[in-house]
Amino acid sequence: MTAKEPAIHACFDPNTSTWQYVVACPVTKSAVIIDPVLDFDPARNTISTSTADGILSLVREQGYSVQRLLETHVHADHLTAAKYLQTRLAEETGHRPEICIGRRIKGVQERFGKRYGVPEEEWEGAFDVLLEDDEVFKLGELEVKAVHLPGHTPDHLGYLIGENIFCGDSLFNPDVGSARCDFPGGSTKALYQSAHKLLSLPPTTKIYTGHDYPPSDTRDTPQPFATVADQRAHNKHLKEGTSEEEFVRWRNERDATLAEPRLIHQALQINIRAGALPREQEGGRLLHVPIKVEGGKVW
Structure with a gap:
């Protein structure tokens, strides 16, 4: 038996509307985990791991050997569980899966590390593998191709496995x-080009989204x-016949009305660390949250 298509387990986190994926070679049981979620309660400022523990249970039940943890980008709306899963899997199996992201991550880390005062030693080298555009690696008898899909963020990657692409936050379902x-x-403009890169794939290709x-x-x-x-026939923003000028005008107008994601400050500080927690110090583990003064008065 030779694997042609992966086994795909889609796990939805309703608190952040995030899709997480466990993708495996059905022959060898080698697997990757894509965009796992770490739970965060902003009312209590507490992190927990029930969602990630559910993924671990799935991996155990299926008998998978996790080779890599794949991030599509530095998320602004949820915290990544990559480092937690890496630690737990290493403890349980003796194999430490690599945490992977696109090669442009350093610029993102530098930007947000400086913005939030994250020490460089806490984000430098946080990711084990920085993937090149169109880099291909093996997953058992299958291949995974890293596809650069900028627009939502500059470092954004999708992962093409068989006739499936896991596109992160590039393209949502047609009615979204x-x-x-x-x-x-x-x-x-970059997102328009990335969307058309996705829409140029064979029509039966499944586009797995990062949120719904x-x-x-x-x-x-x-x-x-x-x-x-x-997607070509029904995507409400990018269906066939939508011009770049039309999309850019509409998307810019729409984005100007959007509030910032609820967990943006916590997510960015954890995610540039690949999911590692801030170092312990007097007062505990601390994240920085900016404040705004109404009316512009400062005293």
């Missing part, structure tokens, strides 16, 4: 549309993917 581009380094926000007037259940054919 596309991701925002107003974060530092984001670009509506089901519109209540059409459906109530989150879905992890839509085919390229469905």
Whole structure:
């Protein structure tokens, strides 16, 4: 038996509307975990691991050997569980899976490390592997290709495995549309080009998204993917015939009205560390949260 397509387990986190994926070679049981979530309660400022522990349970039940933990980008809306999973898997199996992200991550780390006062030693070398554009690596009898998909963020990658691409926050399901581009380094023009890179894949290719926000007037259940054919025909922002000028104008106008993600400050500080916690110091483990003064008065 030779593997042609992976086994895919889509795990939805309702608190952050995030899709996480365990993807495995069905022959060798080698697996990767894509964009895992670490739970954070902003009301109590507490981190917990129930969602990540659920992924660990799935891995055990399926008998998978996790080779790599793949991040599509530095998320601004949830904390990554990559470092936690790496630690637990190493303890349980003796094998330490590598945490991987795109090669442009250093610029993102420098930007947000400086913004939040994160010591360089806490983010330098946080990721084990920095993937090149179009780099290919083995997953058992399958191959994984890293595809650069900038726009939402400059470092953004998708992962092509068989006839499936895990596109992170590049493209959402057809009735949701596309991701925002107003974060530092984001670009509506780049996202348009990335979307068309995805839509140029064979029509039966499944595009697995990083989030889903089901519109209540059409459906109530989150879905992890839509085919390229469905996206071309029905994507509300990028369906066939949508010009770059039209998309850029609409996306920029829309992004100007959006509030910042609820967990942006906590997420960015943890995620540039690949999910590692801040070092212990007097007062505990600390994250910096900016404040704003109404009316511009400072005293």
